[in-house]
Amino acid sequence: MTEINETRLPxxxxxxAFGCHSGDRxxxxxxxxxxxxxxxxxxxxxxxxSETATLTPDEARVLADLLGGTSVTERxxxxxxxxxxxxxxWLPISRxxxxxxxxxxxxxxxxxxxxxxxxLVRGGKPLPAPGPAQALLVDDTAVVxxxxxxxxxxxxxxxxxx
Amino acid sequence: MILAxxxxxxxxxxxxxxxxxxxxxxxxxxxxxxxxxxxxxxxxGLAVGEGGIVELVTAREFIESGAQIGVILLLLLLGLxxxxxxxxxxxxxxxxxxxxxxxxxxxPGLMLGVILGWDMRAALLLGGITYISSSGIIAKVLxxxxxxxxxxxxxxxxxxxxxxxxMALYLPLMAGLLIGGSAVGISLEIAVAIAVVVTALGIxxxxxxxxxxxxxxxxxxxxxxxxxxxxxxxxxxAEHLQASAAVGAFLVxxxxxxxxxxxxxxxxxxxxxxxxxxxxxxxGLQINPADLPPALAIALGLAVVTAAxxxxxxxxxxxxxxxxxxxxxxxxxxxxARGEFSIVIAGIAVAEGIESDLGPLAAAYVLILAIGxxxxxxxxxxxxxxxxxxxxxxxxx
Numbered sequence: 001m002t003e004i005n006e007t008r009l010p011x012x013x014x015x016x017a018f019g020c021h022s023g024d025r026x027x028x029x030x031x032x033x034x035x036x037x038x039x040x041x042x043x044x045x046x047x048x049x050s051e052t053a054t055l056t057p058d059e060a061r062v063l064a065d066l067l068g069g070t071s072v073t074e075r076x077x078x079x080x081x082x083x084x085x086x087x088x089x090w091l092p093i094s095r096x097x098x099x100x101x102x103x104x105x106x107x108x109x110x111x112x113x114x115x116x117x118x119x120l121v122r123g124g125k126p127l128p129a130p131g132p133a134q135a136l137l138v139d140d141t142a143v144v145x146x147x148x149x150x151x152x153x154x155x156x157x158x159x160x161x162x
Numbered sequence: 163m164i165l166a167x168x169x170x171x172x173x174x175x176x177x178x179x180x181x182x183x184x185x186x187x188x189x190x191x192x193x194x195x196x197x198x199x200x201x202x203x204x205x206x207g208l209a210v211g212e213g214g215i216v217e218l219v220t221a222r223e224f225i226e227s228g229a230q231i232g233v234i235l236l237l238l239l240l241g242l243x244x245x246x247x248x249x250x251x252x253x254x255x256x257x258x259x260x261x262x263x264x265x266x267x268x269x270p271g272l273m274l275g276v277i278l279g280w281d282m283r284a285a286l287l288l289g290g291i292t293y294i295s296s297s298g299i300i301a302k303v304l305x306x307x308x309x310x311x312x313x314x315x316x317x318x319x320x321x322x323x324x325x326x327x328x329m330a331l332y333l334p335l336m337a338g339l340l341i342g343g344s345a346v347g348i349s350l351e352i353a354v355a356i357a358v359v360v361t362a363l364g365i366x367x368x369x370x371x372x373x374x375x376x377x378x379x380x381x382x383x384x385x386x387x388x389x390x391x392x393x394x395x396x397x398x399x400a401e402h403l404q405a406s407a408a409v410g411a412f413l414v415x416x417x418x419x420x421x422x423x424x425x426x427x428x429x430x431x432x433x434x435x436x437x438x439x440x441x442x443x444x445x446g447l448q449i450n451p452a453d454l455p456p457a458l459a460i461a462l463g464l465a466v467v468t469a470a471x472x473x474x475x476x477x478x479x480x481x482x483x484x485x486x487x488x489x490x491x492x493x494x495x496x497x498x499a500r501g502e503f504s505i506v507i508a509g510i511a512v513a514e515g516i517e518s519d520l521g522p523l524a525a526a527y528v529l530i531l532a533i534g535x536x537x538x539x540x541x542x543x544x545x546x547x548x549x550x551x552x553x554x555x556x557x558x559x
Contacts, residue, residue, distance in 0.1 A: 052311065
């Protein structure tokens with residue numbers, strides 16, 4: 001994890017700065033008044049800011065989005081996709097799915113992709129450990145566990161792909 | 163219904179309007195050349211005062227009252243810039259820098275006053291004038307040059323914070339000395355005033371959020387009236403307790419935080435700009451331009467000495483914080499500017515009439531350093547740049 005230096009600037013706000021792997025140093029000044037300044041330090045004089053861009057709070061949010069959201073949401077993504085080398089995903093049963101209205105057994109998902117349906121979510125309520133006779137309805141969400149490739153194949157299958 | 167405007171009112175409006183138009187034109191001129199408007203407002207005041215180009219007759223009284231409000235608003239908005247925790251952390255980390263700043267920059271003014279054979283109180287005021295840097299001018303220089311994020315900037319800001327806190331004790335101390343009386347009486351007055359300030363500061367830091375919640379109102383109009391009313395009330399009470407109106411306003415500013423602080427900056431900012439301009443003009447107005455040339459040589463000498471001592475202060479403090487020579491040079495030159503608070507202190511001397519030479523000297527001194535300080539920062543920037551190139555080149559070899 002990158003080490004971020006936080007400095008209070010009395011009367012101005014707070015400065016957060018860190019050194020990048022490339023050797024560049026970058027910082028963000030959060031002014032009390034709400035605006036943000038993104039600053040880049042001079043490679044010749046690491047105490048000095050050489051470039052400054054001033055952003056309104058809205059613009060700062062846009063920039064944060066463009067840079068890939070916050071590390072908090074990134075970590076949530078990690079949690080969802082990698083547990084003990086397995087992947088978990090939520091696959092919707094759409095109106096166009098060939099298996100809407102048919103049973104889990106009909107899909108032969110485990111045999112064809114190695115992926116198991118461990119639960120269904122129907123109308124916001126979970127149906128854990130569904131048997132092969134359980135019907136899949138439109139707007140159900142199937143919670144599936146398997147390898148990443150298997151889940152891709154299962155998603156195509158349930159959506160009605162080849 | 164009375165709609166008739168008497169001849170007195172008409173003259174007042176014309177004079178006041180003319181003064182504001184003149185200040186506006188000078189402000190534009192200052193912006194064009196990238197300098198602080200404070201010295202130009204001073205010059206405008208000189209031009210319309212006694213011995214000036216034209217002498218104001220009717221508007222003088224209004225400008226005088228406006229100037230009082232100007233000081234209060236200047237200090238109120240300065241206090242708003244800081245939160246209680248910022249004050250205490252700045253003091254904890256940078257107390258040695260603050261002490262060096264006080265020793266190096268108070269002494270030259272004090273010494274000159276003594277050498278000139280002035281009253282001790284006037285010499286102490288001159289020490290205050292040379293000690294205190296202009297946070298207004300410095301904040302503008304930092305943001306204009308894009309230096310806010312620099313690593314030496316926290317050092318510069320911490321020094322300014324300690325100066326403002328020292329001023330909160332210095333002003334009541336001077337107020338006590340200026341009243342005079344027996345040594346015991348003065349000491350008692352000062353002790354009471356300082357105890358009041360310290361207690362009020364404690365209350366402001368501890369209960370600031372509650373005070374803010376009471377004062378805050380969604381309507382800008384109500385917020386403006388509450389804030390201005392509270393600030394003037396506290397300032398007036400502080401003045402009565404010999405703790406100085408300016409310090410009272412500063413403490414109100416520190417106490418305000420959260421939405422009240424944000425709102426205060428929005429509704430009081432324009433008001434501050436108006437009345438502070440009147441304050442600077444009023445200071446100039448009290449000085450006879452004929453007194454300025456004789457004071458100029460001494461002021462220039464004092465400016466050179468105290469520019470050097472501020473440079474040394476910034477250099478030493480930045481080095482202590484692990485900043486390289488280019489950053490030390492920037493910190494030192496940034497601190498040189500003197501402005502609004504030197505005028506506030508000089509204004510006390512002029513109002514009390516304790517040393518007639520102090521007003522013109524202070525005016526000339528601030529004229530020189532309010533313009534010269536920011537110029538020196540700009541001059542130092544390329545020098546610092548070359549310095550960093552060279553040190554990098556030697557490092558590479």
